Amino acid sequence: MAIVIRVIFAIFDIILIFILALSYDLTRPVNFTDTIFIPKGSSTKIISQLSNQNLNATRFDPRILSFIGTPHHGYLDIGKEPLTKIDFFYKLTVAKPVMINITLIPGETTVIFLKNLASKENLNFVEIEEDFNKTAPFYEGFLVPNTYSFAKGMSGSEIIKNLVHESEKFHQNLAKKYFGKYEKDKWIEILSAASVIQKEAANISEMPIVSSVIQNRLKRNMKLQMDGTLNYGEYSHMKITPERIKNDISKFNTYIYEGLPPTPVCTVSKEAIEAAINPIKSDYLYFMRDKRSGKHVFTKTINEHINQINIQRKIK
Structure with missing residues (x-):
């Protein structure tokens, strides 16, 4: 009996020591x-x-x-x-995950955005662009300008998956709002017009007016002749010069080719899309940037347009 009691006390001591050691740790x-x-x-x-x-x-x-x-x-x-x-x-x-914010500004091109994303988050550009090509229904103009939040450390493929999901939901909902359904080819054409509006308009209030100029020129089989269409892809931030207009023989050069660019030239805001769908009614065929205000002066005839060009040349 005494042996049993000693064994019990020994076990109790071991347990107590273990508990104390664990508590200390x-x-x-x-x-x-x-x-x-x-x-x-x-x-x-x-x-x-x-x-x-x-x-x-x-x-x-x-x-x-x-x-x-x-x-x-x-x-x-x-x-x-x-x-x-x-x-x-x-x-x-x-603990809450550390979040990162990724901002895509309206008018930026997809390739520039993906390169900036890769650089900022230490991702492989080739890999995330490949993931994007595999999941997005079309390349340029698909991603929706916005500020997106992701958990820091999320893989590039997970980020792309989320960006594509959010953008697809946006396009389908907006298309259904205006047309009752989403048709990819029709929507890309709208986005192409919206991307030109995005590049050319000085502000949101100008967008429906620029849209009317585009539609008026298309109806008259006039070339758009708009610099913004040449800011596609890697040329997103490049200044458009007479040499560039002369030497760029891509379908994006609306000084050479009639009609809209074959695809959107950049990502577009909701306001630009709505302007493309609902242009104001006007007789405007031309517009010229006013150096003093930064806004555009819209005109109906070539003589009015030339007059505005001469006015702007005199402004220092």
Whole structure:
């Protein structure tokens, strides 16, 4: 009987020592603050990764972490306050992911946007463009200008998947609003007109007027002769010169070819699309940028247009 009692006390001592040791370990401070990256996977994988970042891990930590909750993955903001190990484990289950904002401005071209995205988020441009080509129904003009938020550390393919999903939803909803259904070819033609409007209009209020000029010139079989159509692709920010107009023989050169460009020349805002769908009624065939206001002066005849050109030449 005495032996049994001694064994029981010995077991109790071992358990007590274990509890004390575990409590001591879990209440020790850890050297993790601010932002931390947690890999996707099991608690064992997470603890293993953290061990490589100087966490004094034990074999019990994965079980303890799983018991507390489901750890989030990605870049997490765990705050600046010093943490004990048990507090740190809890933070891994409740901390909010660090978000990044990606902004696509109206008028930017898709290739420039994807290159900027790759550079900013350290992604492979070739890979994300390939992902985009595989998932987007068409290339230029498909992505919708907006500010998008993503969890930091999200893969390039996941970012592209989300961008495509949001843009597709936008196009289909807007097409159904105006036409009752979404027809890809018809919509691309509208976006082509909208992209010219986006490049040419000085502001949103001018967009329906520029749209009327486009439609009036098309009805008269006049070439559009608009510089903005040459700011396609890699040429998004290039100044259009007489030499460029002369030497660019692509279908985007509306000084050479009649009609709209074969595809949109850039990404477009909702306002530009609506202007393409609903141009104002006018007799305008020309417009000229006023150096003083930055806006355009719209005219109906070639003589009026030439007169405006002469006026602008006199302004220093």
